Amino acid sequence: MNDELELFLERIVDVPPELLFKAWTTPRHLMPWFCPRPYRTIECQIDLRPGGKFFAQMADADGNKLPAVPGCYLEIVPDRKLIWTSALGPGYRPNDPASAPWFFTAVLTFEPHGNGGCRYTATAIHATRESAAAHEKMGFTQGWSIVLGQLVDYVKANPMT
């Protein structure tokens, strides 16, 4: 890990890894919690395999779409780990640097903790100090904490079938 290029979030939550993983990898279970309200996720595409597409289109409260690039899954360990990047699109095609202010690779881990809980980590890996700092300034830690809370609430309130 390189503290200047990575942003990191770790939380213990009282829902199991399997349900968090499912909520992260199933469009209908991802859209309800994936961005901080009042922003909403209005479209999600998931092709859960290395080289497959991960796309989530966010919109503000008025329905205006935020800029979005299709990302690419890199590693998938069912119920335990998920890695994707915005630097590549589907089929590992590099994304155009002009399409985003910066790219990052996200590493999520889901580790069983206690009785039915999970130790959840999210790491965002950047090319430069400047892009890591910009991502944090944009609200990475706060935003990803908020959506983790939304995610846990969603998983508790829904049958997740």
Add this chain to the structure above:
Amino acid sequence: MNDELELFLERIVDVPPELLFKAWTTPRHLMPWFCPRPYRTIECQIDLRPGGKFFAQMADADGNKLPAVPGCYLEIVPDRKLIWTSALGPGYRPNDPASAPWFFTAVLTFEPHGNGGCRYTATAIHATRESAAAHEKMGFTQGWSIVLGQLVDYVKANPMT
């Protein structure tokens, strides 16, 4: 495939997939043929796993180093397929767009052909038409043809142990 974003080379050669794959994935067997002479590969680092480093430092006949960024392996199917990208470095960290004029993902396939031969394909996948065109203008097709010839000659002339 997208003809405007991809460059593609296909050749039938009379050496088996296993030896071509070995030459592509072993530094001491890669350095002798990897760039068109009189350019030379003066350093090579290979960590052959998804997320692992692929780095080859080229130099001109006078020993001047060419610009180089560390790449990242994405998929490895022993003896058959190799995918890496220059858009990411080791550990899937995005590379700084300022570090290269463009990034590409390389897909190599090695398919048994006839009696001890191989159908070899190399695909370079780009973000934009402009970068694909620039890569071709720089000599992709000619350069990769030349080094494939050097590769075949090398494999035939050496024990590959």
